[in-house]
Amino acid sequence: MDVLLQQLINGLILGSLYALVALGYTMVYGILELINFAHGEIVMVGAMVSVSVLAALTAAGVPVALALPLALAAAVVVCVVTGVLVERIAYRPLRNAPRLAPLITAIGVSIVLQNLAMIFWGRQYLSFPPVIEVRVYDVLGATVSNIQILILVVAALTMGGLLLLVNRTRLGRAMRATAQNREVAGLMGVDVNRVIAATFIVGSALAAVAGLLIASYYGIAHYNMGFILGLKAFSAAVLGGIGNIPGALLGGLLLGVIESLGAGYIGDLTGGFLGSHYQDIFAFLILILVLTFRPSGLLGERVADRA
Amino acid sequence: MTPSAERDGGGGGEPLLAARAVTKRFGGLTALSEVSLTVQVGEIVGLIGPNGAGKTTLFNCFTGLYHPSAGTVHLEGRPLAGLKPHAVAALGLARTFQNIRLFANMSVLENVMVGRHVRTRAGVLGAVLRGPRTRAEERSIRERSLDLLDGVGLGGRADQLARHLPYGDQRRLEIARALATEPKLLALDEPAAGMNHTETAALKGLLETIRGRGVTLLLIEHDVRLMMDLCDRVAVLDYGRKIADGPPEQVQRDPAVIEAYLGAGAA
Numbered sequence: 001m002d003v004l005l006q007q008l009i010n011g012l013i014l015g016s017l018y019a020l021v022a023l024g025y026t027m028v029y030g031i032l033e034l035i036n037f038a039h040g041e042i043v044m045v046g047a048m049v050s051v052s053v054l055a056a057l058t059a060a061g062v063p064v065a066l067a068l069p070l071a072l073a074a075a076v077v078v079c080v081v082t083g084v085l086v087e088r089i090a091y092r093p094l095r096n097a098p099r100l101a102p103l104i105t106a107i108g109v110s111i112v113l114q115n116l117a118m119i120f121w122g123r124q125y126l127s128f129p130p131v132i133e134v135r136v137y138d139v140l141g142a143t144v145s146n147i148q149i150l151i152l153v154v155a156a157l158t159m160g161g162l163l164l165l166v167n168r169t170r171l172g173r174a175m176r177a178t179a180q181n182r183e184v185a186g187l188m189g190v191d192v193n194r195v196i197a198a199t200f201i202v203g204s205a206l207a208a209v210a211g212l213l214i215a216s217y218y219g220i221a222h223y224n225m226g227f228i229l230g231l232k233a234f235s236a237a238v239l240g241g242i243g244n245i246p247g248a249l250l251g252g253l254l255l256g257v258i259e260s261l262g263a264g265y266i267g268d269l270t271g272g273f274l275g276s277h278y279q280d281i282f283a284f285l286i287l288i289l290v291l292t293f294r295p296s297g298l299l300g301e302r303v304a305d306r307a
Numbered sequence: 308m309t310p311s312a313e314r315d316g317g318g319g320g321e322p323l324l325a326a327r328a329v330t331k332r333f334g335g336l337t338a339l340s341e342v343s344l345t346v347q348v349g350e351i352v353g354l355i356g357p358n359g360a361g362k363t364t365l366f367n368c369f370t371g372l373y374h375p376s377a378g379t380v381h382l383e384g385r386p387l388a389g390l391k392p393h394a395v396a397a398l399g400l401a402r403t404f405q406n407i408r409l410f411a412n413m414s415v416l417e418n419v420m421v422g423r424h425v426r427t428r429a430g431v432l433g434a435v436l437r438g439p440r441t442r443a444e445e446r447s448i449r450e451r452s453l454d455l456l457d458g459v460g461l462g463g464r465a466d467q468l469a470r471h472l473p474y475g476d477q478r479r480l481e482i483a484r485a486l487a488t489e490p491k492l493l494a495l496d497e498p499a500a501g502m503n504h505t506e507t508a509a510l511k512g513l514l515e516t517i518r519g520r521g522v523t524l525l526l527i528e529h530d531v532r533l534m535m536d537l538c539d540r541v542a543v544l545d546y547g548r549k550i551a552d553g554p555p556e557q558v559q560r561d562p563a564v565i566e567a568y569l570g571a572g573a574a
Contacts, residue, residue, distance in 0.1 A: 161435070169434040170420075170427055170445065173413075177421040180410045187370055189396035189425025189488045198431050 002141030007264040015256020016155035020210040021233035022248040024203035030179040030243040037106040040230015041113035046211020047221035050075040064131045075208040083204030117223035235287040241300020329378035338364045340547045351524040353534040356544035362527045371395040399491035403481040411470035419452035422487025455483045495526040
């Protein structure tokens with residue numbers, strides 16, 4: 001019982017992180033029909049920057065209550081600049097090219113960002129400074145740490161803010177209009193290039209938040225961390241229905257829970273043959289199953305929408 | 308509907324829209340060949356011609372969707388060459404579509420609100436911070452859009468999804484959305500297509516009201532009676548060339564026009 005509950009709680013927290021990252025994939029896909037494979041690397045940049053800044057600030061004696069927001073702000077700024085530059089330099093020139101071209105470009109951008117990060121930060125793992133004293137609470141036999149609660153709260157607030165932005169503001173309306181019909185949105189006076197840039201700004205800011213949270217969750221950051229993370233978040237977005245924002249939330253949470261439960265029980269299920277380090281297979285198993293049986297995802301309807 | 312802006316009638320004689328020798332080629336196909344057309348402030352000008360004559364292509368050249376291969380287009384004396392569609396909309400040229408192109412999965416009200424985009428300013432920061440000015444702007448966007456919906460008789464359907472509207476209502480929603488951009492010139496591509504007599508009569512009243520508010524109208528239409536009743540002037544395209552331009556009754560008797568519609572020999 002407590003194992004199940006524990007895995008559900010862990011899954012929920014992991015899932016909220018996946019959801020944050022999946023939102024970045026799904027927003028860009030919704031507007032450009034581009035799978036921005038570099039998005040995982042933006043998250044990595046967010047993690048690296050926030051860990052570096054946090055380490056530097058705390059070493060300089062800045063109190064944590066100030067250092068954390070500053071580290072987050074630095075990560076947001078660097079991620080937003082990176083995301084906008086990537087869109088401007090790599091994707092915009094290919095806006096009207098066949099869809100394979102920007103897709104391959106995205107993979108290229110991903111490799112470039114990884115290598116730039118490796119040159120800048122080196123190959124070693126950066127460890128998240130132990131700035132928050134970990135407290136563990138007992139919930140019905142399962143344990144939850146204050147860091148986990150913080151992650152859940154920040155992720156929930158961020159996602160709530162995004163939903164408000166998309167559904168209740170002038171910019172969000174322009175984004176949805178552009179996603180539904182870019183040409184008509186332009187004819188109705190929406191500056192499509194600005195809306196697309198704004199989408200990358202918002203997606204990259206989410207990635208920065210995710211980067212900080214993920215670094216605090218695992219306690220480390222690494223130039224290579226964006227790759228697997230990006231693929232999993234992409235799987236989450238596909239599971240929910242890519243291009244669909246509530247779908248990314250749902251897909252992320254589901255994926256986190258499935259992965260967590262899978263990791264918890266795979267040992268029992270296979271009689272000890274496979275251990276919990278095989279947890280990564282679940283995301284990709286789901287990706288394959290969804291693509292085979294329900295390519296539009298759980299909440300997706302974009303394919304019919306475009307016709 | 309509220310008046311878009313105060314505009315004087317004459318404007319010193321400079322045409323609102325002036326297209327000079329517009330040519331548009333697609334590969335080897337010449338869709339438009341040296342078409343010139345002027346629209347004066349306050350006029351209702353009709354554009355007719357057989358299918359494939361280039362009417363919609365001409366609209367696309369006006370609105371920045373296509374860039375003419377040769378020739379110029381000016382709106383209020385300003386050249387439109389090289390402008391993106393949103394910049395043309397900002398200058399005061401809005402349009403509707405022959406095949407209805409609403410934001411199908413947005414509400415009726417939101418469709419119109421998107422049209423207000425070009426006349427408002429809140430950006431990423433405004434969206435995140437939601438200051439008093441942003442809230443006030445959002446409120447005015449909503450009120451203005453509701454007014455426009457009332458004006459086309461869709462006030463009661465504001466919260467429905469656009470794709471759930473009946474066909475005729477979708478056409479009127481497109482007009483409201485275009486009006487939300489505060490156009491000086493409203494270009495309508497077959498606004499009466501698929502409408503019955505009652506709906507067409509109501510449409511005629513609506514278009515006259517819009518003109519009464521100071522918006523100049525340019526419309527493509529196949530409904531001959533509507534065109535004759537409504538338009539001050541009618542231009543005729545055939546195979547990408549303008550073959551007639553004048554008052555409706557004169558154009559109706561023009562042998563070249565009759566030949567274009569009925570085939571050689573009929574005149």
